[in-house]
Amino acid sequence: xxxxxxxxxxxxxxxxxxxxxxxxxxxxxxxxxxxxxxxxxxxxxxxxxxxxxxxxxxxxxxxxxxxxxxxxxxxxxxxxxxxxxxxxxxxxxxxxxxxxxxxxxxxxxxxxxxxxxxxxxxxxxxxxxxxxxxxxxxxxxxxxxxxxxxxxxxxxxxxxxxxxxxxxxxxxxxxxxxxxxxxxxxxxxxxxxxxxxxxxxxxxxxxxxxxxxxxxxxxxxxxxxxxxxxxxxxxxxxxxxxxxxxxxxxxxxxxxxxxxxxxxxxxxxxxxxxxxxxxxxxxxxxxxxxxxxxxxxxxxxxxxxxxxxxxxxxxxxxxxxxxxxxxxxxxxxxxxxxxxxxxxxxxxxxx
Numbered sequence: 001x002x003x004x005x006x007x008x009x010x011x012x013x014x015x016x017x018x019x020x021x022x023x024x025x026x027x028x029x030x031x032x033x034x035x036x037x038x039x040x041x042x043x044x045x046x047x048x049x050x051x052x053x054x055x056x057x058x059x060x061x062x063x064x065x066x067x068x069x070x071x072x073x074x075x076x077x078x079x080x081x082x083x084x085x086x087x088x089x090x091x092x093x094x095x096x097x098x099x100x101x102x103x104x105x106x107x108x109x110x111x112x113x114x115x116x117x118x119x120x121x122x123x124x125x126x127x128x129x130x131x132x133x134x135x136x137x138x139x140x141x142x143x144x145x146x147x148x149x150x151x152x153x154x155x156x157x158x159x160x161x162x163x164x165x166x167x168x169x170x171x172x173x174x175x176x177x178x179x180x181x182x183x184x185x186x187x188x189x190x191x192x193x194x195x196x197x198x199x200x201x202x203x204x205x206x207x208x209x210x211x212x213x214x215x216x217x218x219x220x221x222x223x224x225x226x227x228x229x230x231x232x233x234x235x236x237x238x239x240x241x242x243x244x245x246x247x248x249x250x251x252x253x254x255x256x257x258x259x260x261x262x263x264x265x266x267x268x269x270x271x272x273x274x275x276x277x278x279x280x281x282x283x284x285x286x287x288x289x290x291x292x293x294x295x296x297x298x299x300x301x302x303x304x305x306x307x308x309x310x311x312x313x314x315x316x317x318x319x320x321x322x323x324x325x326x327x328x329x330x331x332x333x334x335x336x337x338x339x340x341x342x343x344x345x346x347x348x349x350x351x
Contacts, residue, residue, distance in 0.1 A: 045181050048145040056136070060125060069121045070114075078106045082147035083134065085156060087142070088123050090133040090167045094119045102121050105155045123270035143185070151184050160188065161195035168192060169203055176207040179214035186214065198230035205251065214250070222307045223250035226258055233262050242279075245285075254284040270313070273302035277320055280327070289330040296324040318344045 060079055072219050089100035097119035101107050107115060120205045126134045136142035150157045163171065175189040193200045201222065208218040236259050258281035263272040280295030300320045306313040325340035331338040
């Protein structure tokens with residue numbers, strides 16, 4: 001366990017902001033003289049965030065009760081949903097805020113004057129110059145609040161697929177980051193991309209790479225979406241170029257599977273051989289050695305035919321022999337692997 005200078009204990013991989021939040025909660029507990037003063041130590045992030053955010057929610061309520069807003073009857077639940085809707089929409093002015101507030105089930109049929117009052121109240125809570133969307137800090141608490149509201153209010157989550165591109169990108173970034181400390185972020189991340197998988201997969205890859213310990217879960221989520229989309233060869237090639245080796249291995253396998261399928265339908269023998277070789281290498285990175293071997297063997301058969309017709313393919317044949325040899329070694333078939341390595345070396349010597 002790690003210990004901060006405030007004496008708060010946490011795990012070694014716990015986000016530092018979570019440790020800071022625990023420290024702050026301990027101070028708040030001390031100031032309020034709670035009998036459970038030491039209860040903040042080692043609390044799950046969700047509990048810490050909820051306790052910290054309660055202070056902010058009380059501030060919202062106190063301001064809403066001031067006479068100039070005419071919102072003394074605004075319940076805590078509607079208050080929270082209203083702020084979440086404005087955060088989701090990125091509303092930066094009263095007109096945008098009024099539109100977003102209609103997303104809240106409790107406010108869908110509210111009079112325009114009430115919506116305008118709520119919009120002005122909410123935007124006044126976090127003033128900026130120039131005026132802009134609501135920005136709650138620290139980011140980790142803002143993420144917790146928005147994700148909690150999205151998972152608890154289905155009507156809000158229904159608007160994830162209707163956001164402008166800039167808001168979609170911002171939200172994907174937020175959810176990818178939040179996934180490191182909130183498992184609920186991953187299904188929301190997946191839901192957004194599923195609306196337009198082919199159009200948003202590149203953004204999904206880019207934001208997925210920003211995650212830390214949750215990256216394997218985002219990788220699995222991205223990989224699960226690829227088979228259901230309609231892909232052009234050019235789109236797949238571009239997506240492949242954006243995927244670093246060994247970083248999102250399941251997504252790479254899914255992309256290369258789609259490339260293999262395209263090559264079988266409309267590609268050349270060389271296209272198919274190349275796709276099979278690439279997928280085999282990605283399967284090997286995942287430890288799926290038997291499947292990798294099958295791909296290398298199919299690619300090898302194609303490259304033998306291609307090299308026999310055109311010696312320019314001899315280097316491809318040698319590389320594929322080397323790859324099959326490695327897979328055979330992974331499977332403990334060392335004698336067969338040695339034969340492939342020797343043939344690959346002879347092939348290179350004749351290039």
